[in-house]
Ligand code: ADP
């Protein structure tokens with residue numbers, strides 16, 4: 001409260017901050033400027049941790065990761081116009097992932113709407129496509145109730161992004177506290193659980209009992225819904241094979257004996273009954289359709305979103321409600337009936353054979369000792385050194401795909417990646433959010449961010465944010481000089497001699513052997529240039545033992561070294 005105001009007056013900035021705090025929003029990520037600087041200051045005064053980021057997109061990625069990790073949304077604070085527009089990428093990503101986040105955007109003064117004001121933009125309308133809720137409080141008095149509604153809407157039903165637009169002149173305007181309509185505090189999402197119809201539970205279990213080739217699929221909805229304990233009991237009591245989706249990894253440990261991730265294609269193709277726990281039948285699961293699924297597969301779909309039921313495949317049984325509650329319902333009946341899927345079936349042996357065969361292939365690649373290294377060698381050695389409880393953030397094309405199969409997760413919500421929207425550039429923001437949670441919970445968990453060189457570039461300047469707050473994130477850039485695949489340094493030099501690179505360099509290329517490690521050292525973190533297995537081991541060990549500052553390992557791996565002429569003649573338009 002400023003010295004000039006009487007004690008019972010409150011500013012708009014204070015109302016926003018106090019309302020967020022009252023709704024148990026503990027983090028704010030953003031970039032300040034006119035008109036929101038005072039909002040960030042008020043947030044800190046109210047006990048909210050404020051993390052200043054370098055781009056609003058990364059700030060919004062971070063805030064949404066808080067939502068996924070803690071079950072309560074993080075907030076993202078942005079300025080008007082371009083600031084808000086940068087954040088839209090983060091809102092879209094959160095909404096696609098079904099993660100709660102609340103974005104607060106400064107905006108045009110109340111009496112200047114549509115006047116052509118500085119950074120004016122139709123922000124409330126712009127956010128509608130990217131959110132579940134988008135509103136502009138029309139007076140200071142209603143700020144707390146609009147913020148309560150945004151927080152509640154972000155968490156309840158299917159979680160997602162919400163937006164609150166704040167007129168610039170409201171930030172420092174004052175109102176008498178007695179006139180403010182203070183909102184109730186929304187319950188935690190985990191306190192208002194809904195259950196499946198008991199008839200549907202019976203139907204689901206009889207479909208399961210009739211299955212010859214049952215398969216449990218665990219998605220990130222199960223991770224978000226904190227169903228890990230119940231699901232583990234269910235999988236073990238029922239003796240079922242399970243397969244995690246990318247972010248479903250860790251709900252049950254990847255090294256659990258019932259995990260058939262290493263036989264993924266066969267499991268999906270042949271399963272006759274699939275229990276789908278919190279995963280959509282979208283591109284990640286090949287739409288649940290042939291040729292990747294059995295055309296006669298019976299899906300038992302568990303989701304809290306009724307509209308999701310029957311998307312692409314009509315479910316044999318739909319269990320509408322909270323996953324954790326529903327698994328407990330299933331367990332109650334299962335325990336009474338004392339039923340278990342036998343462990344000596346042909347289904348189990350065909351899955352296990354495939355797991356052994358696939359393991360041999362990746363092992364052979366992993367043990368190659370050529371320099372430059374390949375992806376498998378890098379991930380093999382990284383996985384040997386990573387602590388079992390570390391949070392793995394992963395993005396990139398090959399880096400993410402191969403990393404997913406080789407880097408194990410043992411704990412739920414310990415993998416964050418490009419997700420449903422396939423967004424590149426999320427990694428550093430996610431890692432910053434995870435490091436903030438680690439710090440406040442004293443969980444002593446390492447945050448390891450495994451990035452393709454292209455993916456790293458999208459939000460690379462967030463390295464400064466990590467250094468500024470001493471967040472000891474370990475970034476591993478798996479660097480193949482490009483998107484999907486770049487060219488080696490020699491080829492690049494030859495190309496440069498041949499003419500203007502903008503007309504001949506393959507569009508997938510990035511600068512060969514770019515020194516991403518020096519981006520980290522520039523801000524005071526540790527940087528390592530890594531070419532060999534030995535260098536990888538020592539750099540990773542040093543990084544993992546440092547809790548004071550972030551590190552970046554720039555791991556140079558093989559890029560293509562086809563001749564320049566082959567590269568150029570492979571260009572479909574040029575060759576014609
Ligand atoms: P994945 O990326 O792992 O395939 P998706 O994001 O596609 O997962 O799907 C997650 C699904 O989980 C969404 O359809 C969402 O509605 C649902 N979901 C989220 N939380 C819960 C919960 N607590 N109970 C039931 N379903 C949930």
Ligand code: MG
Nearest residue numbers: 452453480482
């Ligand atoms: Mg690359």
